Amino acid sequence: MALLNSIRGPADVRRMPEAELPALAEEIRELLVRTVSRTGGHLGPNLGVVELTIALHRVFNSPHDRILWDTGHQAYVHKLLTGRVEGFERLRQRGGLSGYPSRAESEHDVIENSHASTALCYADGLAKAYALTGQTDRAVVAVIGDGALTGGMAWEAVNNIAAAKDRPVIIVVNDNGRSYAPTVGGIADLLSGLRTAGPYERFLAWGKNTVRQTPVVGQPVYDLVHAVKAGLKDLIAPQALFSGMGLKYLGPVDGHDVAAVEAALRRARGFGGPVLVHCVTEKGRGWAPAETDEQDKMHSYRRTDPVTGGRIPATTPTWTEVFGAELGALAAERPELVAITAAMLEPTGLEQMQAKFPERVFDVGIAEQHAVTSAAGLAMGGVHPVVCLYATFLNRAFDQLLLDVALHSCGVTFVLDRAGVTGDDGPSHNGMWDLSILQVVPGLRIAAPRDAATLRRALREAVEVTDGPTVIRFPKGTPSADLAVASQVDGLDVLVAGEPEDVLMVCVGALAGLGRQVADELAEAGLGVTVVDPVWVRPVNPAIAGLARRHRVVVTLEDGGRAGGVGAAIAQELRDARVTTPVHTMGLPQRFLEHGKRAEVLADCGLTTPEITRRIKEVVPARRRSR
Numbered sequence: 001m002a003l004l005n006s007i008r009g010p011a012d013v014r015r016m017p018e019a020e021l022p023a024l025a026e027e028i029r030e031l032l033v034r035t036v037s038r039t040g041g042h043l044g045p046n047l048g049v050v051e052l053t054i055a056l057h058r059v060f061n062s063p064h065d066r067i068l069w070d071t072g073h074q075a076y077v078h079k080l081l082t083g084r085v086e087g088f089e090r091l092r093q094r095g096g097l098s099g100y101p102s103r104a105e106s107e108h109d110v111i112e113n114s115h116a117s118t119a120l121c122y123a124d125g126l127a128k129a130y131a132l133t134g135q136t137d138r139a140v141v142a143v144i145g146d147g148a149l150t151g152g153m154a155w156e157a158v159n160n161i162a163a164a165k166d167r168p169v170i171i172v173v174n175d176n177g178r179s180y181a182p183t184v185g186g187i188a189d190l191l192s193g194l195r196t197a198g199p200y201e202r203f204l205a206w207g208k209n210t211v212r213q214t215p216v217v218g219q220p221v222y223d224l225v226h227a228v229k230a231g232l233k234d235l236i237a238p239q240a241l242f243s244g245m246g247l248k249y250l251g252p253v254d255g256h257d258v259a260a261v262e263a264a265l266r267r268a269r270g271f272g273g274p275v276l277v278h279c280v281t282e283k284g285r286g287w288a289p290a291e292t293d294e295q296d297k298m299h300s301y302r303r304t305d306p307v308t309g310g311r312i313p314a315t316t317p318t319w320t321e322v323f324g325a326e327l328g329a330l331a332a333e334r335p336e337l338v339a340i341t342a343a344m345l346e347p348t349g350l351e352q353m354q355a356k357f358p359e360r361v362f363d364v365g366i367a368e369q370h371a372v373t374s375a376a377g378l379a380m381g382g383v384h385p386v387v388c389l390y391a392t393f394l395n396r397a398f399d400q401l402l403l404d405v406a407l408h409s410c411g412v413t414f415v416l417d418r419a420g421v422t423g424d425d426g427p428s429h430n431g432m433w434d435l436s437i438l439q440v441v442p443g444l445r446i447a448a449p450r451d452a453a454t455l456r457r458a459l460r461e462a463v464e465v466t467d468g469p470t471v472i473r474f475p476k477g478t479p480s481a482d483l484a485v486a487s488q489v490d491g492l493d494v495l496v497a498g499e500p501e502d503v504l505m506v507c508v509g510a511l512a513g514l515g516r517q518v519a520d521e522l523a524e525a526g527l528g529v530t531v532v533d534p535v536w537v538r539p540v541n542p543a544i545a546g547l548a549r550r551h552r553v554v555v556t557l558e559d560g561g562r563a564g565g566v567g568a569a570i571a572q573e574l575r576d577a578r579v580t581t582p583v584h585t586m587g588l589p590q591r592f593l594e595h596g597k598r599a600e601v602l603a604d605c606g607l608t609t610p611e612i613t614r615r616i617k618e619v620v621p622a623r624r625r626s627r
């Protein structure tokens with residue numbers, strides 16, 4: 001790794017002789033495969049941008065020039081070229097490098113938010129600021145994937161960037177034709193048309209010049225070739241979409257040819273206005289197991305069977321797999337069910353339904369806002385949509401849920417995977433806001449299953465609801481074994497009946513298992529703990545008030561933000577019911593949580609058996625004196 005180790009920053013990349021760049025790329029790929037196969041992370045996306053990133057840092061002078069990465073999962077090479085070779089081995093580890101750009105790590109990093117389709121908006125803002133403050137010598141470059149380009153925010157930005165002819169913004173489209181799966185929709189077709197037009201255009205240019213110079217027959221043949229080109233204008237019309245808006249289009253460029261990318265970027269830089277450089281790359285490039293991975297080109301690294309090269313199935317079904325299997329069964333029973341994904345069909349468990357009923361599964365691209373409002377349209381049309389998102393990405397479509405789905409009392413079911421702490425992908429990927437923001441949506445019901453059995457049950461109950469939105473949320477990973485139910489009280493599952501009735505623990509979702517463990521610990525200390533799980537956490541089950549009256553303290557436990565969460569809603573309900581039993585809510589703090597393993601982050605937030613036990617002991621009021 002001699003070349004890579006010689007790089008302390010972009011200046012060293014710019015000084016490196018062109019002849020050494022292929023070897024540098026080789027060293028980078030070797031380090032990516034060796035590291036990410038141990039730490040996990042986005043191997044395919046980063047293998048695909050090695051040459052592109054080298055070229056970017058040879059043409060632009062970061063951090064004076066700003067290089068923005070959309071989504072940021074493909075910024076490992078950027079990190080290696082900006083002085084972070086040392087420490088790279090602790091990628092995505094707690095206290096180590098983030099898997100996304102991080103301003104705390106480097107002045108070369110700008111966007112920490114891992115939500116897609118934002119980079120062009122930042123670029124528009126930065127360019128305006130530089131124009132207003134006279135920093136017009138600073139280039140603004142935004143790298144956006146073809147998948148992220150299907151997000152609405154990207155086009156809101158293009159609309160503004162293209163309008164300012166004298167305000168340079170360089171948009172670099174990293175077009176590998178895929179999000180996880182092949183990118184869908186008209187934008188994918190547009191880019192594909194441009195990819196095709198490139199060689200065709202070059203051939204025509206060669207043909208025109210060569211033919212025209214041929215004596216006698218040259219001109220008539222040239223006229224014929226020209227007519228052919230004019231007749232095939234639809235092959236080059238895609239460029240018109242950009243140029244028609246005032247956005248200069250350069251490309252398509254081979255994104256693995258450093259010299260070609262450099263040349264295009266220098267042209268773009270010299271243009272002095274809004275320009276789009278269309279780079280064609282290959283996701284997973286340079287490592288056969290990723291290149292041949294038909295599922296997602298190792299978007300996220302996973303171990304593969306050394307013999308078959310295929311993925312190694314999990315021994316215990318994950319939350320996602322439990323959901324996918326149940327939805328597949330439900331879809332066979334209920335023809336009115338349809339499913340919507342925002343470019344994450346496999347990650348949200350829709351393969352089974354896709355395989356059985358492909359016409360009833362819609363991949364809308366990375367377009368959560370469209371996904372939600374189109375679901376309202378689907379519901380109004382008489383079908384029952386199941387919108388499958390990662391919990392954190394629902395944030396982006398809150399208005400659509402509130403005023404397109406709930407306002408119209410549409411029967412739409414939202415399945416939020418990766419709810420609660422996800423950990424590895426850092427602050428913007430934790431699904432820790434849904435339980436709070438959804439509390440304000442009139443008519444909306446929320447279920448937080450604690451295990452596979454309650455997930456199946458809640459899903460079946462949710463798709464029965466046709467007069468408003470239902471939400472089912474579950475965490476990353478694998479559910480515990482199904483928890484036994486001691487009894488039921490008006491729809492409340494009583495997991496442990498406390499004797500005496502000292503503490504009432506209302507557990508939300510997967511943390512019910514933790515509640516059981518805490519009850520055992522407190523029993524050792526002579527405290528009787530009743531553990532209940534409502535499964536449907538909104539609206540608040542009124543039976544909680546009755547139980548609360550009989551206990552000395554109520555403790556709520558949720559894998560979501562404490563602020564405005566389920567615990568806060570329960571406390572409000574008890575106040576309204578004039579229940580005086582004190583309530584202590586336990587959940588995630590109101591701060592952004594740094595990356596680490598899920599268990600590590602939960603422990604940092606005090607959500608462990610010992611810590612919860614300790615805190616409850618502190619808040620249990622003394623026993624009332626018997627009269």
Ligand SMILES: Cc1ncc(C[n+]2csc(CCOP(=O)(O)OP(=O)(O)O)c2C)c(N)n1
Binds near residue numbers: 149393
């Ligand atoms: C708003 C949002 N929705 C979904 C995701 C999940 N996600 C992360 S990367 C990715 C695919 C990105 O595709 P592309 O932009 O083409 O980048 P590539 O991985 O191909 O380099 C998706 C859907 C996200 N990060 N943000």
Ligand SMILES: CC(=O)[C@@H](O)[C@H](O)COP(=O)(O)O
Binds near residue numbers: 347
């Ligand atoms: C950037 C990206 O792809 C994220 O959506 C994230 O990587 C998902 O990670 P998991 O699917 O492993 O939770």
Ligand SMILES: [Mg+2]
Binds near residue numbers: 147174175176
């Ligand atoms: Mg892509």
